Amino acid sequence: MLKRNCSSSSGTATMTSRVCRTCGGSDIDVDQARGSAVCTGCGSVLEDNIIVSEVQFVEGSGGVSSAVGQFVSADGPVKAPLLGSGFHTGVGKESRAQTLQNGKRQIQQLGSQLQLNQHCLDTAFNFFKLVVSKHLTRGRRTEHVIAACLYLVCRTEGTPHMLLDLSDLLQVNVYILGKTFLLLARELCINAPAIDPCLYIPRFAHMLEFGDKNHEVSMTALRLVQRMKRDWMHTGRRPSGLCGAALLVAARMHKFRRSVKDVIGVVKVCQTTLRKRLTEFEDTPTSQLTIDEFMRVDLEQECDPPSFTAGQHKVKMQQLEQELARKLDEVEGEISCYKEEIETELEKSRPKLRGIYAAYAKEMGPSRTTAGPIQTRSHISTTPPEPELIHPEDEDVLSSPSDPEDKEGDDADLQAAAQRLTQDFLCQVIQEEGGRAPQEVETEGAGLPAQGASLASILGNASLGLQESFHTFNLPEPDQNPDEDPSPSGELDLEGIDDQEIDKYILNEKEVEVKTELWTKQNADYLKEQKEKEERITKEKEQGTYKEKKKKYKKREQIEAATAGEAIEKMLERKKISSKINYDVLRDLNQPAGSPASEPPGGAGAAPRKRLSRRRRKAGDANAELSAGATMMTKRFRRLISSTPRKKTAAPQVETAVVMETASEAVPEAPPAALPGPAPAEAPPPVETEEEEEAAEEDCVSALRLVGGRSTTFPDPSEPEPEPTNASMFSRLRL
Amino acid sequence: EGPENDPTADPTESQNIVSTVNLGCPLDLKFIALQARNAEYNPKRFAAVIMRIREPRTTALIFSSGKMVCTGAKSEEQSRLAARKYARVVQKLGFPARFLDFKIQNMVASCDVCFPIRLEGLVLTHQQFSSQTAAQLVNNTHKMVFTSTSVGS
Numbered sequence: 001m002l003k004r005n006c007s008s009s010s011g012t013a014t015m016t017s018r019v020c021r022t023c024g025g026s027d028i029d030v031d032q033a034r035g036s037a038v039c040t041g042c043g044s045v046l047e048d049n050i051i052v053s054e055v056q057f058v059e060g061s062g063g064v065s066s067a068v069g070q071f072v073s074a075d076g077p078v079k080a081p082l083l084g085s086g087f088h089t090g091v092g093k094e095s096r097a098q099t100l101q102n103g104k105r106q107i108q109q110l111g112s113q114l115q116l117n118q119h120c121l122d123t124a125f126n127f128f129k130l131v132v133s134k135h136l137t138r139g140r141r142t143e144h145v146i147a148a149c150l151y152l153v154c155r156t157e158g159t160p161h162m163l164l165d166l167s168d169l170l171q172v173n174v175y176i177l178g179k180t181f182l183l184l185a186r187e188l189c190i191n192a193p194a195i196d197p198c199l200y201i202p203r204f205a206h207m208l209e210f211g212d213k214n215h216e217v218s219m220t221a222l223r224l225v226q227r228m229k230r231d232w233m234h235t236g237r238r239p240s241g242l243c244g245a246a247l248l249v250a251a252r253m254h255k256f257r258r259s260v261k262d263v264i265g266v267v268k269v270c271q272t273t274l275r276k277r278l279t280e281f282e283d284t285p286t287s288q289l290t291i292d293e294f295m296r297v298d299l300e301q302e303c304d305p306p307s308f309t310a311g312q313h314k315v316k317m318q319q320l321e322q323e324l325a326r327k328l329d330e331v332e333g334e335i336s337c338y339k340e341e342i343e344t345e346l347e348k349s350r351p352k353l354r355g356i357y358a359a360y361a362k363e364m365g366p367s368r369t370t371a372g373p374i375q376t377r378s379h380i381s382t383t384p385p386e387p388e389l390i391h392p393e394d395e396d397v398l399s400s401p402s403d404p405e406d407k408e409g410d411d412a413d414l415q416a417a418a419q420r421l422t423q424d425f426l427c428q429v430i431q432e433e434g435g436r437a438p439q440e441v442e443t444e445g446a447g448l449p450a451q452g453a454s455l456a457s458i459l460g461n462a463s464l465g466l467q468e469s470f471h472t473f474n475l476p477e478p479d480q481n482p483d484e485d486p487s488p489s490g491e492l493d494l495e496g497i498d499d500q501e502i503d504k505y506i507l508n509e510k511e512v513e514v515k516t517e518l519w520t521k522q523n524a525d526y527l528k529e530q531k532e533k534e535e536r537i538t539k540e541k542e543q544g545t546y547k548e549k550k551k552k553y554k555k556r557e558q559i560e561a562a563t564a565g566e567a568i569e570k571m572l573e574r575k576k577i578s579s580k581i582n583y584d585v586l587r588d589l590n591q592p593a594g595s596p597a598s599e600p601p602g603g604a605g606a607a608p609r610k611r612l613s614r615r616r617r618k619a620g621d622a623n624a625e626l627s628a629g630a631t632m633m634t635k636r637f638r639r640l641i642s643s644t645p646r647k648k649t650a651a652p653q654v655e656t657a658v659v660m661e662t663a664s665e666a667v668p669e670a671p672p673a674a675l676p677g678p679a680p681a682e683a684p685p686p687v688e689t690e691e692e693e694e695a696a697e698e699d700c701v702s703a704l705r706l707v708g709g710r711s712t713t714f715p716d717p718s719e720p721e722p723e724p725t726n727a728s729m730f731s732r733l734r735l
Numbered sequence: 736e737g738p739e740n741d742p743t744a745d746p747t748e749s750q751n752i753v754s755t756v757n758l759g760c761p762l763d764l765k766f767i768a769l770q771a772r773n774a775e776y777n778p779k780r781f782a783a784v785i786m787r788i789r790e791p792r793t794t795a796l797i798f799s800s801g802k803m804v805c806t807g808a809k810s811e812e813q814s815r816l817a818a819r820k821y822a823r824v825v826q827k828l829g830f831p832a833r834f835l836d837f838k839i840q841n842m843v844a845s846c847d848v849c850f851p852i853r854l855e856g857l858v859l860t861h862q863q864f865s866s867q868t869a870a871q872l873v874n875n876t877h878k879m880v881f882t883s884t885s886v887g888s
Contacts, residue, residue, distance in 0.1 A: 235851075
């Protein structure tokens with residue numbers, strides 16, 4: 001503790017061998033009593049509060065004696081109290097120092113609860129300092145940040161502390177701490193090494209109280225964990241789960257009765273997790289070894305990670321299912337040919353339709369196959385079959401369904417679908433009929449009910465597939481030109497959209513009513529709020545105090561640039577960072593050294609730009625151009641007087657006004673009042689005459705060019721028109 | 736035969752495609768929500784109608800400005816078809832909907848490399864791209880972002 005001696009009883013004046021700063025005299029009088037060093041020559045006070053290493057006590061109110069002095073911390077800069085004799089403590093400490101101090105204190109507190117050594121705590125404090133300097137403490141609770149720093153230290157040092165411990169101490173959700181920790185680790189670019197479950201074993205073993213055999217059990221558990229690691233069980237998993245499983249097994253191996261509940265209480269994982277780990281371990285070949293074998297032998301073979309095997313298992317199941325489906329298809333194929341035979345038989349045995357039915361059947365035409373069997377079915381069920389009746393009039397009707405080859409492509413699809421559906425019906429019929437069908441059908445019939453259901457599902461799938469194929473069939477190749485917009489006018493392309501399907505998505509009137517009722521009930525609050533808002537607005541409008549608060553979203557335009565240089569230019573132009581920047585130099589940064597230095601005098605388009613460039617540079621380089629500006633001014637003035645008045649345009653007028661302004665800024669002595677007067681009155685010199693003067697102005701420009709460094713060759717295509725740059729120039733000058 | 740056996744097959748599988756389109760006219764969300772079967776609208780929670788269709792199985796967010804976001808399709812063509820279907824529904828409800836500036840915004844795909852990966856190693860070697868989720872470093876996301884050439888300010 002250092003003490004500043006400001007008043008004391010004893011006082012001795014001593015001479016020191018110092019030199020006075022003001023007069024150079026070496027005659028310094030040091031008064032211990034007052035604690036000051038004074039030069040006797042000029043009288044300047046060299047030292048006011050001399051630091052002494054004494055301990056002095058002072059009697060305070062109530063007879064309490066306290067030591068005199070001030071605590072100075074080892075770290076953290078203490079501002080020298082410039083307020084004279086300072087007993088002031090803590091005042092004038094900056095916020096940053098306070099934050100750090102506070103953080104250090106909390107780290108110490110928390111760290112000691114975790115029994116971390118001082119080195120770790122110091123490292124944690126260093127991390128904290130980094131975090132503060134990167135402004136990552138903003139918006140986060142200090143205790144979260146502290147916890148994350150401590151955990152970071154734990155991870156880097158490899159101490160067996162879990163984030164769960166920290167969350168227990170702080171009573172904070174562990175995932176929040178985890179998030180903070182991950183963020184800090186990323187921001188500080190600190191790579192926290194993946195935690196090794198082996199680190200946790202001793203700790204958990206200790207908590208499970210194995211007594212004397214603690215070490216042995218730990219070793220066994222360690223071996224188990226290592227085995228698990230080799231079997232890829234630890235990748236992507238929480239280490240505590242693995243530790244729990246290993247410890248459980250190890251305990252049982254050493255004949256300790258530790259139930260699953262005990263273990264999960266210590267390890268803090270869920271029972272399901274533990275069981276799962278044990279199951280996975282069971283699947284590995286190591287689990288088949290006896291205890292002795294395990295301790296002695298180490299299997300060479302490494303397993304795949306459980307998720308991988310599960311995935312493969314799934315793939316295998318899928319393959320099996322595909323196989324099954326294919327087999328079913330084959331069987332179905334067989335069935336279908338049997339069915340066709342059955343159908344032909346039935347056709348022959350069917351009572352032929354006569355009279356009105358025949359005509360009806362003829363009308364149906366291609367859809368006969370669906371209608372026919374149905375009708376036949378009804379006939380079969382009602383009347384006994386008459387196998388020998390074949391009417392000539394029905395011959396053609398009969399023949400028509402039996403040659404599907406004549407049909408077109410999609411009709412054939414329809415046919416096939418219809419056939420499949422009828423087969424479904426047929427098998428049902430066959431089941432009903434029983435003995436009527438030929439022998440083959442009966443054997444099929446037995447097998448059919450079992451597959452009836454699956455067939456239905458397959459047929460269901462088939463019909464869906466057919467529907468899709470219809471749709472794709474109808475789509476006339478939309479992929480012909482993917483880049484070309486098929487509807488340049490923006491009209492909705494209706495190809496491939498089934499209108500019926502769309503209609504299904506729209507409610508009819510009754511449904512709309514119901515829905516409206518429900519919706520209004522649900523959103524009653526919202527509707528009320530809206531009404532109130534509207535009333536408020538109308539009221540304010542009447543009163544005239546209506547402030548329309550529009551949410552202004554600043555829409556950023558994307559800059560399209562071909563090269564980096566162009567992009568930089570455009571960005572600078574848009575952002576208008578500063579009027580003092582020489583944009584031309586920046587622009588030329590990306591251009592090669594040998595850029596064309598000459599200013600092409602031709603081109604009316606180029607000329608005003610050049611003038612603008614000159615003026616822009618004027619805005620940039622204030623000093624050098626003052627003189628140039630003056631000469632320009634005078635020249636222009638001369639030109640103004642000499643030239644014949646011509647029609648003025650808005651732009652040049654603005655330009656000249658701008659020139660006037662620069663001129664007036666730059667040259668105070670020129671008569672500014674007179675100039676703005678005649679200048680707008682007279683016609684400003686048109687662009688063309690300026691061109692003639694360019695040669696004359698070359699020498700005054702050369703100074704600028706010297707300062708600018710290089711010439712200005714505007715990249716013409718990307719250059720905006722003079723008008724907007726005028727405005728920007730104007731604004732820039734106004735800055 | 737699965738993709739592993741067929742050498743010419745694409746091992747990656749597209750999982751989700753997000754696209755946007757401008758219907759080109761302002762929409763009355765309340766009307767749409769009440770007239771459409773598959774629409775939900777909760778103005779307090781979110782200022783858009785959420786509409787779903789079954790084929791292709793997608794979800795669309797339709798905003799009152801006429802802009803629409805379509806998610807859930809498995810391919811670009813499906814996304815476009817789905818967006819057109821939504822536009823058709825809106826059209827049928829009486830709005831002069833058009834189909835302007837259809838643009839795919841995001842595509843998510845999955846891929847099976849057919850061998851197990853050591854996640855810790857991946858994080859160590861490819862720190863720039865890898866990040867581990869907050870759930871106690873169980874999973875690992877390896878992200879590579881491909882940006883377009885236009886320069887934004």
